[in-house]
Amino acid sequence: MARRSINITINGLGRRLKVSQLLIFNRVMETGSLLRAANDLQMTQPAVTKVVQELEYCFEGELFSRTNRGVVPTDLGLLVARRIKSLLAELRLLADEVNDFRGGVTGHVVVGTLISASAHLLPSAIAALKRDAPGVLVTVREGPTVELFSALATGDLDIVVGRLPESELPISNAFPLSHFSLFDDQLCVVAGKPHADGLSAVTSLPELEGVPWILPPPESPMRLTADRLFRTSGLPFPVDAIESLSMLTNIGLLLEAPRVALMPHRVARQFVGMGLLHVLDLPAIGTFGSVGYSVRAGRDLTPAGQSLIARLRQVAGTVAETLHD
Template identity: 25%
Template sequence: MIDRRIKFRHVQCFVEIAREKSLKLAAEKLFLTQPAISKTLKELEEIIGATLMERSRSGVALTKEGQVFLHFAQMSLASLQQGLDGVERAGRREKERLTVGALPSVAAWLMPKVATEFAALAPDAILRIMDGPHGYLVDRLRLGELDLVLGRLGRPETMQGISFTQLYNEQVLFVVRPGHPLLDKPELRRIAEWQVIYPPEGSAIRPLVERYLIANGIGEIANRLETVSGAFGRVYTRQSDAVWIISSGVVANEIAEGRLVKLPFDTEITQGPVGLMTRPDAVATPVQDVFRIAVRNVVGMK
């Protein structure tokens, strides 16, 4: 049980002092006197039974105990603010909004099912979906323009400051139109005889594809067109003899409906995790939690 002697003013004062690194500045921000805010901090330390901050002429510094308490104090204040915002929105009957980024590997196959499930679970929420390449969407997530991103795990250097929760694994496929001449004699070394739609530099699957081709004795493919555009790839591949190298999720519907054909190459080593990406410092809102439930419900149906 939480000690009932801890009041909101204790937590608020502590967080503000930690933010300003000064009793004087924190007092001014909260419209309190310095003796009053110092007394409040002392009361909190006595209740907890630990020194949370060390005072010096240069200001205040958190102790190890203070660092631990600050993390949860900030989360508590953020959650309380979200609750107040939620009450205000409910009073105005304003719909909650959620902006989600979807990489090509999930935009066409997974997102429509998730959107349907989410609409059933949160009919009053407005879902905004933005698709695009990995780097673009992750940058939008870091900037706070996106609440979540759903897609394949990127390279380590692109995932700095991003939290990733894996949902399932997905592999890369080689697909062609029905009746393609390569289907008569499907050998991997022959793909260079036709134009190849290839993942561009910076895409999540590019390193996997390069390693796979090298492992199978295939060097650089000269006649190639680089894109991760699912809309372009679907149309161009059906209207040409191009061989498309792409994540399975992008073409799952087309393969199931017979509009594209998967070449019988063993690409198991190209498997990679697909999941939810978030900012680790962001506190999940109720509508985000509902979206996570919708995603897990859909993935569980696979």
């Protein structure tokens, strides 16, 4: 595409860009297909193609490369996409604030959850929010640590709840994040309740040599803790190991056969209370870390997001008390 000899200015963009174009562009980015985007938006493919061409003219360069399998963003397309995500997030914030101002407890909050929050903290906070404000839509997304924090930095998520990072995450071209601790948790070793009898006599980690384990995958921050625990206890790395952060999968595996896993104490207690897991009677295993929530620095949360954080703090106060029982 031939480039024009004018500079792009905010006034020029303001006159040429429409919100509907940004929504269509964002959907093409998410689907990687002009046809799928058109179907999702109930438009024709030529209409979607025309919008993309208008945006390419506006930004003076190709935003997508066409392939046999759809479209892939160019470097310019990736640059534009990052900013458009932020703009759409701000528009969602505006819509929520206007709705809240008009007197209805409404809105939409998109929250990412890590393993330490998915069993008790976040579900309890969401339940409390929905009791008071049933009109608030809550969307929950799970994923690896880096993926969730990257989505938070670009505005795809409003909040991430779970274990707070101990160091700066490798998130490039992103906005800074702010982290808030709610409580500290400890690690424990758990087994499935049906197989607890065979492990009830275990009183030290070295006695678990030869026992199958479920471990966090190498890219998980918790894996460093697990590796360090094996080294300091003199326990060799297990030959029979499964790497998984899927809570449902791990619970199923622990119920299926004799196998042990590391788990945050608060999460374990939730499943012990359900009669699914048993916590091995071992000396202090180590610190899991701080559990809390993260938001994008310098960005105001929607009223719905602020309400969820208020419930997170309420639930965390109860959690902190029970951890010392």
